[in-house]
Amino acid sequence: MDERLLVERLKEGDESAFRIIVDTWQNMVYNTVLGIVQQAEDAEDITQDVFVQVYQSIHSFKGDAKFSTWLYRIAVTKSLDHERKKKRKKRFGFIRSLFGEDNEVVIHPPDFNHPGVALDKKEKAAALFHAINLLPENQRIAFVLNKVEGLSYQEVSDVMETSVSSVESLLHRAKSNLRKHLEEEK
Incomplete structure (x- = not known):
């Protein structure tokens, strides 16, 4: 089905159009997110967040770029936001360890x-x-x-x-x- 038609149907509240969008692009979004965050569980959560944002923000999609480009932007932005939050948590944990609340902070590299x-x-x-x-x-x-x-x-x-x-x-x-x-x- 044509991208523009799917977007128009979703803007009109057609939930079957949303299911088609998710089915069509979920692997692309997941693989993009996984390439950035490198944690399967996080990538699954972020992928879900991406599609929630698509559903909630579809009226802001103007059609200046391809729908898939807009979708990549959302996926990249959500992934980078996640990475920034994770870094802030690590810094906070390290600072707490300096003051003796934790004995030490041990960060094991994830299995990729x-x-x-x-x-x-x-x-x-x-x-x-x-x-x-x-x-x-x-x-x-x-x-x-x-x-x-x-x-x-x-x-x-x-x-x-x-x-x-x-x-x-x-x-x-x-x-x-x-x-x-x-x-x-x-």
Whole structure:
């Protein structure tokens, strides 16, 4: 079914259109979110939040960009908000440990499982995604959207609301930084 027709039907309150939207784009949203937050449980929760926001905010969708671009923006924004909250909690926990309320803060790296990664390559994928997580935010988003999700430079620039040349630059720097991080871990 045509994107525009689905959006119009959802704006009119058609719940079957919402079900079609969720069925059509839930894997894309989940994989995008998982590429950023790297925790399956968190990715599931954020994916659900993305679709709740789509349902609640559909009237703000003007159609200037493709619906999928708007959806990627929501997914990226929700993922980054989640990461920022998580960092604030870690800092708070560390500060509390300095004052003796906790004996110590121990952060174990999570087991990383992405549906697109074969079992025999999990260790290499975990190292790669750890290195991706060390990238500056804009480089990380550009890299995940382009290399993990397969979006074109133009689509990434639409999602990130920046120029194609900026995306090219971000990807170049991301690859360079990834090489450096991965060589340091050897």
